[in-house]
Amino acid sequence: MRAWVLAGVVAAATVLAGCGGEAPATDAAAAPDAGATTLANGMTVKQQIEARQASLKDLGASFKTINDTLKTNAPDVEAIKVAAAKMSEHGQQLGTWFPEGTGPEAGVKTEALANIWTDRATFDAAAEKVKAETAKLAEIASTGDVEAIKGQIPATGGSCKGCHDTFRLKKN
Amino acid sequence: MPPEEVSGEPAQPQKVWDGATRLFHWSLAGLFLFSWWTAEEHLMNWHRISGFTILGLLVFRIYWGFAGPNTARFAHFIKGPVTTLRYAAGLFGPQHKETAGHNPVGALSVIAMLLALVAQVTLGLFAMDTDGIESGPLARFISYDQAELAGELHETMFDVLLVLVGLHIAAIAFYLIVKRANLIGPMITGRRRFSQAVDAFVGAPLWRLALGIALAGLVVWLVIR
Numbered sequence: 001m002r003a004w005v006l007a008g009v010v011a012a013a014t015v016l017a018g019c020g021g022e023a024p025a026t027d028a029a030a031a032p033d034a035g036a037t038t039l040a041n042g043m044t045v046k047q048q049i050e051a052r053q054a055s056l057k058d059l060g061a062s063f064k065t066i067n068d069t070l071k072t073n074a075p076d077v078e079a080i081k082v083a084a085a086k087m088s089e090h091g092q093q094l095g096t097w098f099p100e101g102t103g104p105e106a107g108v109k110t111e112a113l114a115n116i117w118t119d120r121a122t123f124d125a126a127a128e129k130v131k132a133e134t135a136k137l138a139e140i141a142s143t144g145d146v147e148a149i150k151g152q153i154p155a156t157g158g159s160c161k162g163c164h165d166t167f168r169l170k171k172n
Numbered sequence: 173m174p175p176e177e178v179s180g181e182p183a184q185p186q187k188v189w190d191g192a193t194r195l196f197h198w199s200l201a202g203l204f205l206f207s208w209w210t211a212e213e214h215l216m217n218w219h220r221i222s223g224f225t226i227l228g229l230l231v232f233r234i235y236w237g238f239a240g241p242n243t244a245r246f247a248h249f250i251k252g253p254v255t256t257l258r259y260a261a262g263l264f265g266p267q268h269k270e271t272a273g274h275n276p277v278g279a280l281s282v283i284a285m286l287l288a289l290v291a292q293v294t295l296g297l298f299a300m301d302t303d304g305i306e307s308g309p310l311a312r313f314i315s316y317d318q319a320e321l322a323g324e325l326h327e328t329m330f331d332v333l334l335v336l337v338g339l340h341i342a343a344i345a346f347y348l349i350v351k352r353a354n355l356i357g358p359m360i361t362g363r364r365r366f367s368q369a370v371d372a373f374v375g376a377p378l379w380r381l382a383l384g385i386a387l388a389g390l391v392v393w394l395v396i397r
Contacts, residue, residue: 059303059304064304067307068311068312157305161305
C-alpha cells in the first residue's frame with residue numbers, strides 16, 4: 001500500500017513538474033470594437049498591431065531563408081540579397097510600429113509587453129539597433145561575400161533578441 | 173527448481189545486461205538532462221550536440237533491439253497483450269516469475285520511451301525558434317510555419333517525456349520497495365541475483381556491435397553535414 005502511494009506521489013510530482021505555467025497572450029477583449037481607435041498614421045489600433053505582426057513574421061521568415069541557405073554547401077547569394085534587403089526595409093520602419101495605445105491595454109491579441117511604453121527609451125534604443133544591424137546585413141549581402149554575411153548573422157540575430165528578451169511575452 | 177536448491181548455495185548473480193545496453197541507458201539519461209539544461213540556459217550549440225548524440229544512441233539501440241544480445245532484443249521482452257496482462261495481474265501472486273531483462277510491462281515503458289524520444293529528436297531536427305535565429309539542421313527543408321510548429325511540438329513533447337520518465341522512475345521504485353528487487357544495480361553492473369531459474373544471457377559478437385556503432389555514426393553524419 002505504502003509503495004503504491006509512494007509511486008503515485010513520484011508520478012504525480014513528475015507530471016506536475018512537467019506542466020508549465022503559461023501566461024496567455026492578451027485575448028481579444030469582449031468589446032467587439034477592441035482596437036477600433038484610429039491612430040495618427042491613419043490605421044486603427046487593430047490594423048497597426050496586425051500589420052506589425054505580419055512584418056515581424058516576415059523578418060523571422062527572411063532570417064530563416066538566409067540561415068537555411070548559409071547551411072548548405074553553396075549558399076544562394078541572390079536569395080540572401082533579396083531576404084536581407086527585405087529585413088533592412090522592415091528594420092528601418094520597426095520603431096514606428098509601436099505607437100501609443102497599441103499595447104496589451106488595447107484588448108487586441110499581442111505579444112508586445114506594456115514595458116515598451118513605460119520603458120520607451122530602452123525600447124527605442126533596441127529598435128535603433130535592429131535598424132542598424134539589418135541595414136549592415138543588407139549592405140554586406142550586396143557584396144556577395146558569403147563569409148562576411150555569415151559574420152554579420154550573430155549581430156543581426158542578437159538585435160532581435162535584444163528586444164524580444166525584454167519586451168516580448170515569454171511563451172513558457 | 174530455484175538455483176540455490178540445486179547447488180545448496182545462494183544463487184550467484186548472473187549476467188543480464190550487456191555493456192553496450194548499459195552504456196546506452198545511462199548515457200541517454202545523462203544526455204536527456206543535459207539537453208533539457210542546455211535548452212533552459214539557451215546554450216543552443218551544446219543543445220544540438222546533445223540532440224545529435226541522442227540520435228546516434230537511438231539509432232544504435234533500435235539496431236541493437238534486432239541484432240544485440242538476447243536481453244536487448246525487442247522480441248525477447250515485447251509480449252502480446254494477453255501475456256502482458258497476465259504478467260501484470262500476477263505481480264503479487266504465486267505464479268509471478270522473475271524475468272532476466274525487461275519484463276512484459278517494462279517492455280511497454282521501453283517502447284513508449286523509445287517512440288517518444290525518436291519523435292522528440294525528429295522534431296528537434298526540424299525545429300526553429302520564432303525569430304529564425306536557432307534551428308535544427310533539417311529545418312531548411314520545410315517552411316517557416318512548419319519549422320516553428322516543429323519547435324513548439326518539440327517543447328510539448330518534452331512534457332510527455334517528463335511524464336514517461338516519472339513513470340519509469342516510479343516503476344523502479346515500486347520494484348525496489350515492494351518487490352524488493354533492485355533493478356538499478358543490474359543496469360550498472362550487468363548482473364542480477366535471481367531466486368528462480370531464468371533465461372541465460374546470450375551475447376552478440378563484437379562485429380555486430382561495431383556495425384551498430386558505424387550505423388549510428390553514419391546516420392548522425394548524414395543529418396549534420
